[in-house]
Amino acid sequence: xxxxxxxxxxxxxxxxxxxxxxxxxxxxxxxxxxxxxxxxxxxxxxxxxxxxxxxxxxxxxxxxxxxxxxxxxxxxxxxxxxxxxxxxxxxxxxxxxxxxxxxxxxxxxxxxxxxxxxxxxxxxxxxxxxxxxxxxxxxxxxxxxxxxxxxxxxxxxxxxxxxxxxxxxxxxxxxxxxxxxxxxxxxxxxxxxxxxxxxxxxxxxx
Numbered sequence: 001x002x003x004x005x006x007x008x009x010x011x012x013x014x015x016x017x018x019x020x021x022x023x024x025x026x027x028x029x030x031x032x033x034x035x036x037x038x039x040x041x042x043x044x045x046x047x048x049x050x051x052x053x054x055x056x057x058x059x060x061x062x063x064x065x066x067x068x069x070x071x072x073x074x075x076x077x078x079x080x081x082x083x084x085x086x087x088x089x090x091x092x093x094x095x096x097x098x099x100x101x102x103x104x105x106x107x108x109x110x111x112x113x114x115x116x117x118x119x120x121x122x123x124x125x126x127x128x129x130x131x132x133x134x135x136x137x138x139x140x141x142x143x144x145x146x147x148x149x150x151x152x153x154x155x156x157x158x159x160x161x162x163x164x165x166x167x168x169x170x171x172x173x174x175x176x177x178x179x180x181x182x183x184x185x186x187x188x189x190x191x192x193x194x195x196x197x198x199x200x201x202x203x204x205x206x
Contacts, residue, residue, distance in 0.1 A: 025182065026179060026182050029175055029178055029179060029182070030175065030179070032171075032175070033171050033172060033174070033175030036171035037168045037171050037172045038168070040164075040167040040168050040170065040171055041164040041165065041167055041168030042164065043167075044163050044164050044166075044167035044168075045160040045161060045163055045164025045165075045167070046160065046164075047160075047163075048156075048159055048160045048163035048164070049156040049157060049159065049160025049161075049163075050156070050160075052152070052155060052156040052159050052160065053152050053153065053156040056146065056147050056151075056152035056155070056156070057149075057152065059143075059146040059147070060146045060147075060149075060152075062137060062138050063135050063136065063137055063143050063145075063146045064135070064136060065133045065134070065135055066108050066109075066133070066134050066135070066136045066140075067108065067131055067132075067133060068106040068107060068108035068120065068131070068132050068133070068134045069106060069107050069108070069128075069129055069130070069131060069132075070104055070105070070106055070122055070126045070127065070128055070129065070130040070131075070132060071104075071105045071106060071107050071117065071128055072104055072105045072128060073104075073126075073127060073128060074102050074104040074122050074123070074124055074125055074126040074127075074130075075102045075104070075124060075125075076124055076125045077100050077102075077124045077125070100123070100124045101121040101122060101123055101124065102121065102122065102123075102124045103119050103120070103121055103122075104119070104120065104121075104122045104126060105117060105118070105119060106118060106119070106120045106122065106132060106134060108134060108136065108140075109140075110136065110139070110140025111138065111140060112140065114140060116140050116141070116142075118142045119142075120132065120134045120142060
């Protein structure tokens, strides 16, 4: 096993008569890999975060609350759903009924005047004809409530961070593979040099 001494900072860039061409190549590989890693991570993360935040900002501008009518009886909550305390006392039942929302069929009118139907979440127990508010896009299709600016910023940071780390991993992994090949080539050169000079060192001089 070869002995490795303490790592010397920037040793590949220092003048050394024992430094080989492969060491210089590896120095440039390391430098290029770190530059590409930082650049790819920052640019990709910045672009992805900006794109996500831009899409969500456009959704806040284009998606609108729309009045709709419930067309079927919404399911009523089960006893367990209307008893948040879980002790069977019934405390909080009214609050649970008001806040619990279930899926039901609704009808609404798009901006162009066309009628649409679909499934939306409405207060539990809503009777047919009950007015509810749904969110629609410019074409009148049902969508979810758009994210607030704070929520959009948080999501953009998370997605941008994941995209940036994924992009940064590519040049970093590539440099590790290339450095591994350089290391194997260096070991092969050492074996060849040792095989050439070992017989000379083994000769007797007397």
